[in-house]
Amino acid sequence: MTSLAKLSITFCRNVAFGTISRRSGTLLNNIRLSSAGPNLQYITVEKKGEQQNIGLITLNRPKALNALCNALMKEVSETMDDLEADDSIGAIILTGSGKAFAAGADIKEMKDQNFAHVFRSNFLAHWDRIAYACKPVIAAVNGYALGGGCELAMMCDIIYASETAKFGQPEIILGTIPGAGGTQRLTRIVGKSKAMEMVLTGMQITAEEAEKWGLVSKVIPPDQLLPEAIKLGEKIASLSKLSVAMAKEAVGHAYETTLQEGLKIEKRMFHSTFATDDRREGMTAFVDKRAPKFTDS
Structure with a gap:
């Protein structure tokens, strides 16, 4: 070469x-998916597809509608490192358990924070690991993708949505604004006027509207969402x-x-x-x- x-x-x-790994910067010659499995609390990780070449990350806090706490996002980030280091994996799918993809960041975790702490700690700094993945990442949005959940979906390369999916940036209703790319990625995808409407009102849009606006590639019946996402991942992984x-x-x-x-x-x-x-x-x-x-x- x-x-x-x-x-x-x-x-x-x-x-x-x-x-190499962004997490440690050291050699990871033989790291495999199973290495992180027993220690995961907020997500599950599996290999899917006929060739077992699709990494499936499932956000797994169904009682909290998969709210994105800091520990969950750390697990996602570290798992992404492992999946990218596993050369048997050709594509990655991100989805949520239960009736939500992710209904937003964990408000209980954030409500007592103050400016000095979030500024000094650079809060949310490591939440964008998926956006910098070298392998393709497909979001399979199976329900609510609100706030941080919508931002997380937009970090992925392709979004497939179930017919029951809802997207939105409702942070303004809580007296704050998006902090993980909502004002930036959404504007680039759907345009200024529609992004302003969503961000300034906190309105939610349907999967059909999201597809019409270019936020979503395909709208799929709920029971076919994951199989279709896996099929797409397998097609990419075959190349x-x-x-x-x-x-x-x-x-x-x-x-x-x-x-x-x-x-x-x-x-x-x-x-x-x-x-x-x-x-x-x-x-x-x-x-x-x-x-x-x-x-x-």
């Missing part, structure tokens, strides 16, 4: 294929993990840079694929009229 390709993809490849990570990074830049800068980054990423075995295999297989056998290299 050329120096240009290494410069373009080394970081994501390292995270995605198990050489080159290296190319998928690069494509995801290129799309991400569309929200963070100017068009000209984004086009430049895309072109360089495209050029970099010509230093990979998977690009050669994919094109050769196409010409030979056979299925490609990617090696993620």
